[in-house]
Amino acid sequence: MSKATSGPAAEAASDRAVLRTDGVTKRFGGLTAVDDVDIEIHRGEIVGLIGPNGAGKSTLFNCITGTLTPDEGRVYLQGEDVTDWPEHKIARAGLGRMFQETRIFGDMTVRKNLLLAAQEGGAGVSSLMRRPDSSLLARTDELLDYVDLGGLAETRAGRMSFGQQKLLEFAMELMSEPEILLMDEPAGGINPSMLGNLIDYIRNANEEQESTIFLIEHNMDFVMDIADRIYVLAHGERIADGTPEEIQNDQRVLDAYLGRE
């Protein structure tokens, strides 16, 4: 363990954590997919989550987002205990999620997808009944230009290529300005030339908007390049955490990936 994990200084730091899990455990029948995992993400960080296949990374994500309820342990978002909250409530509290298979609303236009993502005004009845105002529309144009999808605003989202859809999904998250963004294998299925672009987009969002990002990834180059800190999961347990350099030199991590345990 690298950071200070006890004492008043640590507690104060924990309280400032955007996302924190405390002993989260999830079992499926006889299998313990996630075993007593503690993680902490602070504002403005980009934190990676890596581990061999079946390590429990997606399950941990699902426990955080509310798709699954942990059997043990708590999840805190901005200091608030959201462990038992329904998924949509957690999302509305500021937790954004991008999916491995890149989910967007295929039958709707790109612009509608973005408008939907905007969280201003919450979900009250009155705001629902209003048509999108010009400032909102302007913002969608801005974001589309930012990810180089300008001009596709009126295209049906399902028509775009996989890479374009991924950018749209990313833009939708930017639109909703989440407190923390969970990304599930963002580099998956992207060709190498676009990978560089994606890294830039994520870094920009992180630097300019102080976006906090927590991502699962298998692409080592990608993760080591972009992450400030990395957690490593194997067999459901947290086996290491630290900076990219520390992780790359950690024997336990190498063992886990090479199957020696």
Next chain:
Amino acid sequence: MAATQFVVNGLLVGALFAGVAVGFALIWGVVDIINLAHGEMVMLGGYTSYWMLTLVTGNAEGSPLLFLATVPVAIAVLFGIGYALQRTLVSRVIGTDIFLTLLVTFGASIAIQQLAIQAWSANPRSIQVSFANPSMSIAGIVVPKMKLVAFAGAIVLTALMYVFLQKTRTGRAIRAVSQNPEAAALVGIDVEHTRAMTFGVSSAIAGGIGAFIAVILNVQPQMGLIYTLKSFIIVVFGGVGSIPGALIGGLLLGSVEELVAGFASSQWTLAVSFSLLIVLLILKPKGLFGKGAEQ
């Protein structure tokens, strides 16, 4: 004592429901289609038997043996209809939106119903089978002989289906396609033909049972939907792909209906059955046996 009589009545008729449900489950499991026209196969089977008998005797009456001779005819005719239905219609919507498949079979159901009305009028018809002593009494329970024959017929048909699936080559092909169509195609199985065979077999059994229903109840053009929905209830309860489950489900449903009819009134049977349908769906059953009726 009354309750026992009701239960016995229920078991006797429940076997028929089970037989119909088994075919329905087969299509669902193999072709991945919920065939809303399944009940029409029952109806057509009943009419086939009715008209066969009328052809031979001049009116819809006859000895038990004569009637039983019409059952294979109903089976054969419905096999053909089911096969054709799949190849011409259903095959075009496989793999599309689930709702569209429901809609197509529902549309076919309505078309068939209406054609039947045009052809044979909406009046119910029934076959009269003459027994020397129409019913017998076992331990104080009245058992109409015809119902016993129908019960036996349904069980036999269901058993035949089971044997067919387990022992014959086509049966094995059907099971292969239900588990993995691509793999089945790779080993040389004609998937389209197998699917059509499934429809054929399923409709054939439904048709055979329809013949029995024409005797112990009646046939009218619009009776199909009820049997389709009862099959749905039974399959959701017993599990898609499980013949034992369908059998038990059918017997149970029959008993429940007869009990309701006996203790409350026969008016309430359908209301109760359909409510049961909704309740079962809500409880998201995985079925008692076999594959769960997963979405």
Next chain:
Amino acid sequence: MSTTDEESSGVLRSILPPEQVDRFLGTCDDYGWPLLGIGALVAASFPVLGLQGGYYMTVLTEMFLFAILALSWDIVGGQTGYPSFGNMAFFGIGAYATAILTKDFALAFPVAFLLAGLLAVSSAGIIGVVVLRLRGHYFAIATLGVLLVAQQVSRILDITGGASGKILLQTPSAETFYYLFLGVLVVEMALVYYLSGTRFGFVLNAIRDDEEKATAMGFNTTYYKTAAWMLAGLFTGFAGAAYSLFNTFIDPQTAYNGAWNVELIAMALLGGSGTVAGPVIGAFGLHTIIELVETFAVGWQLVLLGGAVIVTVIGFPKGVVGTLSEYASQMDYYKHGGMAATDTDDGSEVSADE
């Protein structure tokens, strides 16, 4: 979109280029409100210009009725992605409500009408809570179950007249019904049109496209689905409420008509599900055809209906409006360097993909 579509629509493209269709649809979209207003005025003017109560007025009134039903179905089935076989349950509830309230309780028709709507929307709420948990074909069949239970119940109870139903003798004039159905239709179209441009409408479409993603984005989908379902139930209920008196007769078969439910689905699909105009166009079109069939070949309408459904599903699943917009949006994609583009080299910088 596959290459074979391109080949077969090549001829069509030269006659009716996608851009034109796109522009046409765009104009309709921009001028939606005026179009609706003009349509309403035109329809309202017929009786004034001399249309008498009788065959033609009845046909038109029925066209409005089916348009209401198809559009209501589409709110839940097309926009939200929860196609149901049981919308007619609310039709029957509304129909029996006015029948009972006007005949047995001697309430004035307007009052009965409103109360019927209230009853319909409340039952929609209750039923919705139960059935909207289900998805896909389970949902569809559960709604069919609801419809049939309602039908059975009305067959059993005395207050609904049992299997013989109720005959209603003191009913408003044909013109009243003409304007009533037209009015409800216009209001519904306006409402759906407005909502489809608001966040509420977007969320419904999102639920249709990917309900889990919508939830992950923070929308309480149960709330939205129920609202849509209740909205559909309200208008369907109003339609039924007016119908029982319009028809002067109501019985379980008429009130809870499964075949009608299929008919209105076919109308929504044929016209173009998920749009405002689609179901209405489909209703007008299909009803006219069925009327013609009934005139020339009595008794065959429902066979035709079954056939129409089959044809729609197999050949034409997106309906008229849907196919048009699909077609229209083809060029849009190619212009911006889409994936399958071969010789469009607009020099657009959107090559941010493979």
